[in-house]
Amino acid sequence: MTSSFLPGYLDRKENLADLPKVTDVAIIGGGLLGTALAYYLSKFGIEVTLLERSDLNREASGTNAGSFHFQIALHQLTKNLTESEEKRLSDEVKLQLDAAILWDTLEKELDADLGVHFTGGFMVAETEEELKVLRDKQSIENKAGLETHVLTGDEMRSFAPYLAPDLSGIAYCPREGHANPLLVGPTYAFRAMELGAKIRTNCEVLKIEPLDNASPYRFKLKTSRGDISCNRLVNAGGAWTAELSAQLGIKHPMGLSGLHVNVTEPHEFFLKSMVQHIGRRLTLKQTPNNTFIIGGGWPSRTENYPRRYSNYWASAAGNVAVAVRVLPILKDVRLLRVWSGVWAYTKDFKPILGESEKVPGYHVAMVPTGFTLGPMVARTLAEYMHSPANKNIIPKEFSVDR
Ligand SMILES: Cc1cc2nc3c(=O)[nH]c(=O)nc-3n(C[C@H](O)[C@H](O)[C@H](O)COP(=O)(O)OP(=O)(O)OC[C@H]3O[C@@H](n4cnc5c(N)ncnc54)[C@H](O)[C@@H]3O)c2cc1C
Structure with missing residues (x-):
């Protein structure tokens, strides 16, 4: 990717300028969903104002591990692979494929280096039972159009000689990879601003008030920086989505979890592909600056906003133990730091997306x-x-x- 664009970027003066009194679309939340939406709406010529209570990209979108999960992962699996579960997984793979196609061209679309690399991804199995899961999921993935291969024995050991030689097998997905989460959301915001979107940071939405039919607008938002009325409202509040929707009497089937990530010292580069585990919590990759990022869903301590989630040593130790089991060379690499962020999930793992039928004009992403x-x-x-x-x-x- 070549570009002279360096996201040194968001004009703070403009972000802190007065809040407009009215807008067509107001977006609550300046994470990846809010900023990407601001960009795509602006591209359609729709007037947008994005309201972020802190700075852009400070929550999940700036604290994640940056992995592209295109093959079926541990968190998507249930105990029994019934026909309806197969159908669900197949639909999810198709969604993941659509995302892969978008990521293929995103740097070109935004004319920016986002650190996108399609380096392939391994999913490892330790037991015969886990190997069967790899084979079952491969069949679903291949039918849905995603290329994955299952390798075992000497074939596996020669394809990935650095992985533990006694693994029962690996699935390899050539499309997987990663991007830099610190760049993607802010770059979308920057490009949205160029197209006319207004971004307002340090602007917390305190109250959503539906307006009656006599008003030309549908909602008034009371914010820490004054009021703004809008025709259409989008809740892109990440872990706070349910809290915001509750103000309008809408409940979401959501949960929250603090998630923990580890970073090691640099080591001579050898691990081109991301590594995950089909039976235990692990995602692992070597970054362009040669450090390893090790995560995969180990919990951190829940805190109420504005406190940051703090780490459990048990998570650091547990996560690193799985990593060393799968990639033995890591036993000689020192852990440098850990961080955590707050992750929001839906109970059925599907997106919450679109306009409410109960409250017309109200949207969730x-x-x-x-x-x-x-x-x-x-x-x-x-x-x-x-x-x-x-x-x-x-x-x-x-x-x-x-
Ligand atoms: C540690 C960790 C690792 C992860 N790793 C991966 C990964 O490798 N791959 C992957 O695909 N996903 C990963 N995820 C998940 C992914 O990061 C999130 O699903 C995604 O970033 C959610 O983006 P968002 O814009 O919805 O939420 P957020 O980025 O959390 O943005 C929501 C924004 O809304 C703002 N907001 C909330 N309430 C208000 C209010 N009242 N007024 C104004 N603003 C408000 C918040 O301040 C926040 O900035 C990970 C998550 C975590 C925490």
């Missing part, structure tokens, strides 16, 4: 694997908001009112 799927989900919502008559753009099972 939320998705659990939000770094991988966020840009695609935001673009889909922008397409719907551009042509609301076309209800089929968003699958029914993503309904905001479910």
Whole structure:
């Protein structure tokens, strides 16, 4: 990717300028979903004001591990692979494929280096039972159009000689990879501003008030920087999505978890592909600056906003133990630091996306694997908001009112 664009970028003066009194679309939340949506709506020529209570990209979108999860992962699996579960997984793989296609061209679209690399991804199995899961999931993935291969024995050992030689098998997905989460959201915001979007940081939405039919606007937002009225409102509040929707009497099937990530000292580069585990919590990759990022869903301590989530040593130790089991060379690499962020998920792992039928004009953009799927989900919502008559753009099972 070549570009002279360096995101040194967001004009703080403009972000702190007075809040407009009215806007067509107000977006709550300046994470990846909010900023990507601001960009895609602005591209359609729709007037947008994005309101972020802190700075852009400070929560999940700036604290995640930056992995593209295109093959089926541990968190998507249930105990029994029934026919309906197979159908669900197949639908999810198709969504993941759509996201892969978007990521293919995103640096070109935004004319920026986002650190996108398609380096392939391994999913490892330690037991025969886990190997069977790899084979079952490969069959679903291949039928849905995603290329994955299962390797065992000497074939596995020669393909990935650095992985523990006694693993029962690995699945390899050539499309997987990663991007730099510190760049993607802010770059979307920058490009949205160029197209006319207004971004306001340090602007907390305190109250959502639906307006009656006599008003030309549908909602008034009371914020820490004054009031703003809008025709259409989008809640892209990440872990705070449910809290915001509750003000309008809408409940979401959501949960929250603090997640923990470890970073090691640099080591001579050898690990081109991301590594995950089909039976234990692990994602592992070597970054362009040669450090290893080790995560995969180990919990950190829940705190109420504005406190940051803090770490459990048990998570650091547990996560690193799985990493060393799978990639033995890590036993000689020192852990340098850990961080955590807050992750929001839906109980059915589907996005919450679209316009509420109960509260017309009110939209939600939320998705659990939000770094991988966020840009695609935001673009889909922008397409719907551009042509609301076309209800089929968003699958029914993503309904905001479910
Ligand atoms: C440690 C960790 C690792 C992860 N790793 C991966 C990964 O490798 N791959 C992957 O695909 N996904 C990963 N995820 C998930 C992914 O990061 C999230 O799904 C995604 O970033 C969600 O983006 P978002 O914009 O919805 O939420 P956020 O980035 O949390 O943004 C929501 C924003 O809304 C703002 N807000 C909330 N309430 C208000 C209010 N009242 N007024 C104004 N603003 C408000 C918040 O300040 C915040 O900035 C990970 C998550 C974590 C925490």
